[in-house]
Amino acid sequence: MQPLEQDLLKFSHCSRDIYCSRIPQLCPVCGQSAVSSWSLQDAPISIPTPFQNGHREKCCFLLKPTAGLFGDYDGCSDLHVGISSTSGLVFHYNETGIHSDDAGWEQCVCVPLVPPDYYALINQWDSYLQDFVATDTWLPPRYNEEDHNCYTFALQFINGIQTLQEKPSFSKTEFTERFVLPRTKRVSKYMTVLREVTYNGFYIVGKQ
Structure with missing residues (x-):
């Protein structure tokens, strides 16, 4: 390849x-x-x-295969999602809890979450992210593959940011259809x- x-x-x-x-x-x-x-x-x-280095894309929703790279992706295997900070860390959640990675997301699909001129939100982004991951909600025992997983983690954070901006929350279906599917179709x-x-x-x- x-x-x-x-x-x-x-x-x-x-x-x-x-x-x-x-x-x-x-x-x-x-x-x-x-x-x-x-x-x-x-x-x-x-x-x-369609791929970007998630460690270089701040304030983004990131998507990649759970195992391996997109070059080996068969279109059926599980995908994993995370949220990028302003400094190259990617926060994500799985059965072992919260992780903040400075490597491993070099080839992913990125959905920008903040316009580049939203300086106040960008300046507070890392603080919001740190507070969000520090709660008991994301302890390992609470992980559930069906309804309390990496996507739940990312979407709850995104909706928290929406609330701060007095904007409506997204359902999983709405966020997926508006922001994820157009990009995954392009990947395909x-x-x-x-x-x-x-x-x-x-x-x-x-x-x-």
């Missing part, structure tokens, strides 16, 4: 969209020059990786294209 941090490229030729890691001299469909007849709309565009598409490019050199589809 090629690095998931690498952007893919897409260009159009022969009425098809062609994904690759680098632009070829010849079109893989017709064998003619891939660049000589380009119009502006056919020119290459970059398809950025990216991984499909990446695998084809890795093994075949190109991914070719009818022009959309």
Whole structure:
């Protein structure tokens, strides 16, 4: 598997969209020059990786496979979530309690939770997070895989921040549909294209 941090490229030729890691001299469909007849709309565009280093993304909801990396993810295994601080720590909850990691979340899906100009909230973020994880709510014996888990932890913290800002809380379904599913769908598409490019050199589809 090629690095998931690498952007893919897409260009159009022969009425098809062609994904690759680098632009070829010849079109893989017709064998003619891939660049000589380009119009502006056919020119290459970059398809950025959907993954980010969670330790560099402050005040975010983070999502990654519970075991391994997205490069090995089968689409069915469990996922794990956490909340990032302003200094690169990722707080998360599992059957052994609360953890604050400075490594291990280098390849994840990030959902920003605070606009960059909300300075007052950003300045208090770590204090809110420390107070939140210090409660008995997140002791190991209280962990339950079905209804008191890592997602519960993250969503309760997010809703606490919503309350502080006098904004409505999210249900699990609402937060997932609005913020998580659009990103995981993008991950799924990216991984499909990446695998084809890795093994075949190109991914070719009818022009959309």
